[in-house]
Amino acid sequence: MASNDSDSQMKIVHGDAGYILEDVPHFADYIPNLPVFSLSLSLFRSSSITYANCIALTHSLADRLCTTFFFLQTYPNPLRSNPAYSVVKQYFVHMDDTVPQKVVVHKDSPRGVHFRRAGPRQKVYFKSDEVHACIVTCGGLCPGLNTVIREIVCGLSYMYGVNKVLGIDGGYRGFYSKNTITLTPKVVNDIHKRGGTILGTSRGGHDTGKIVDSIQDRGINQVYIIGGDGTQRGATVIYEEVRRRGLKVAIAGIPKTIDNDIPVIDKSFGFDTAVEEAQRAINAAHVEAESIENGIGVVKLMGRYSGFIAMYATLASRDVDCCLIPESPFYLEGKGGLFEFIEKRLKENGHMVIVIAEGAGQDLLTESMQAMDQKDASGNKLLQDVGLWISHKIKDHFARKDKMPINLKYIDPTYMIRAIPSNASDNVYCTLLAQSAVHGAMAGYTGFTVGLVNGRQTYIPFIRINERQNKVVITDRMWARLLSSTNQPSFLSPKDLEEAKKAESPTQLLEENNCNDVGDAEKEQPPKDEQESGNHTDNGIKTQN
Numbered sequence: 001m002a003s004n005d006s007d008s009q010m011k012i013v014h015g016d017a018g019y020i021l022e023d024v025p026h027f028a029d030y031i032p033n034l035p036v037f038s039l040s041l042s043l044f045r046s047s048s049i050t051y052a053n054c055i056a057l058t059h060s061l062a063d064r065l066c067t068t069f070f071f072l073q074t075y076p077n078p079l080r081s082n083p084a085y086s087v088v089k090q091y092f093v094h095m096d097d098t099v100p101q102k103v104v105v106h107k108d109s110p111r112g113v114h115f116r117r118a119g120p121r122q123k124v125y126f127k128s129d130e131v132h133a134c135i136v137t138c139g140g141l142c143p144g145l146n147t148v149i150r151e152i153v154c155g156l157s158y159m160y161g162v163n164k165v166l167g168i169d170g171g172y173r174g175f176y177s178k179n180t181i182t183l184t185p186k187v188v189n190d191i192h193k194r195g196g197t198i199l200g201t202s203r204g205g206h207d208t209g210k211i212v213d214s215i216q217d218r219g220i221n222q223v224y225i226i227g228g229d230g231t232q233r234g235a236t237v238i239y240e241e242v243r244r245r246g247l248k249v250a251i252a253g254i255p256k257t258i259d260n261d262i263p264v265i266d267k268s269f270g271f272d273t274a275v276e277e278a279q280r281a282i283n284a285a286h287v288e289a290e291s292i293e294n295g296i297g298v299v300k301l302m303g304r305y306s307g308f309i310a311m312y313a314t315l316a317s318r319d320v321d322c323c324l325i326p327e328s329p330f331y332l333e334g335k336g337g338l339f340e341f342i343e344k345r346l347k348e349n350g351h352m353v354i355v356i357a358e359g360a361g362q363d364l365l366t367e368s369m370q371a372m373d374q375k376d377a378s379g380n381k382l383l384q385d386v387g388l389w390i391s392h393k394i395k396d397h398f399a400r401k402d403k404m405p406i407n408l409k410y411i412d413p414t415y416m417i418r419a420i421p422s423n424a425s426d427n428v429y430c431t432l433l434a435q436s437a438v439h440g441a442m443a444g445y446t447g448f449t450v451g452l453v454n455g456r457q458t459y460i461p462f463i464r465i466n467e468r469q470n471k472v473v474i475t476d477r478m479w480a481r482l483l484s485s486t487n488q489p490s491f492l493s494p495k496d497l498e499e500a501k502k503a504e505s506p507t508q509l510l511e512e513n514n515c516n517d518v519g520d521a522e523k524e525q526p527p528k529d530e531q532e533s534g535n536h537t538d539n540g541i542k543t544q545n
């Protein structure tokens, strides 16, 4: 039984045992199907034309009707005749294939929320030569952007015979203020070996009316939008305007976030590459610190609101003594403070490494510097440099007569870790994401973000992606693993800890087996059904275990 909550644009399908499909929009939701088959049958019955000619006649009539009156016409998926795919027994995804959002369940758990599985369908809603696609990259850089671009272009060409693909220059504003860039497999052949985005990116400049006008004027009918939480919100309003105008234009989002601040998906492409690159900076800081008496290495990593890179780089490195993230408040002076911990660790080991996410400690900075609540062109908070600030505070503290002399080295690799090309595993991940987006658009789905959920490519409704930011939950097992690895204090007063625990579902702490695996990155506020079932997963990035 399907219901369409028009306010939230969420297509809900209910099944047995508490099964809920949070489906994604499809052209058929708002564009009438053209009954070609019944047309050809009635033509055959009412004339002396052979049935084959009736089919041919109605198809050519239908093509004209579909282009002028936006009727829907379906075609067999050209992959049927593609030698590379014909060997696969069951290449097409079954129309009822869905992926569960929660995989840690009890024997009586309701089946819960599911998302539509990504992949090629038997029928497509575009003929190869009628597809006019475009690709746009928005927001901050992330390793793998060029790989996603490359694989969308090559996927459209090699799998679906599509050769009209445009690149939008410089983010959303490029739709209406720049010329487009023609993209072919030849043009993009080796771009995956380069960091950044060949299309350029930007913040701000999102004008829904102008963007959809340019899509319509250019005759574009597939739009692939690569970007983070802000970009996906921008894609949502573009989809809503396209639907309002009744246009047969597929809007497909590919999530990109170096901070891993997008919910629902297991992780963002580029995240593993960024964590791997951060190791180089942490190793350098560790070498500097251990090579001199009372050496302290300070490394600032990206993470405006979410500290996943700092957390995972710390867990991977094992050379870090203290990891500070936006989600976990800390304080400097007094008992249990950072200065006390530094003194203790230097006496124990003679050196230490501190990793701090750029969004950590901003509350302390605003106390000690004039409050700066400036925002970037997209409305994101502009941060003060917490790395420099904490380095100065530590130096000043230990410069006092009664304190031990220290040698502090500060390393800031923030932009380095996002401007590099993606590593091998992220390249494969980018390929699967790009191809899933292409399959979805060709199959007539729209208004979706493609993403890995429990290790399966899925189509996720925009509203699920936009409803919150993904953050580290400091009362969860993954953060506990970090604290046990660094042996740092939690810097939380008993009152803070109690508040943090209250912020989680009350049954979470009782449901031992719901918190024991490295689940998908935890949401700030799990959806209602998760709170009720107490089914809460760890922080962290889902790995196949």
Ligand SMILES: Nc1ncnc2c1ncn2[C@@H]1O[C@H](COP(=O)(O)OP(=O)(O)O)[C@@H](O)[C@H]1O
Residues within 6 Å of the ligand: 138, 139, 140, 171, 172, 173, 202, 203, 204, 205, 206, 227, 228, 229, 230, 231, 232, 233, 234, 235, 237, 256, 377, 378, 380
């Ligand atoms: N709520 C929104 N509605 C429409 N466009 C948005 C919204 N939020 C951000 N955008 C646009 O999306 C683009 C990227 O957003 P930004 O937050 O800078 O990066 P990211 O999407 O990578 O997090 C910008 O052009 C911005 O103007």
Ligand SMILES: O=P(O)(O)OC[C@H]1O[C@](O)(COP(=O)(O)O)[C@@H](O)[C@@H]1O
Residues within 6 Å of the ligand: 138, 139, 140, 141, 203, 228, 229, 256, 257, 258, 259, 302, 303, 304, 358, 376, 418
């Ligand atoms: O690219 P800018 O404008 O310097 O912004 C830097 C910020 O962008 C980020 O890399 C995240 O950008 P996105 O949200 O666009 O992915 C943050 O980690 C960092 O704080």
Ligand SMILES: [Mg+2]
Residues within 6 Å of the ligand: 139, 228, 229, 230, 257
């Ligand atoms: Mg963002």
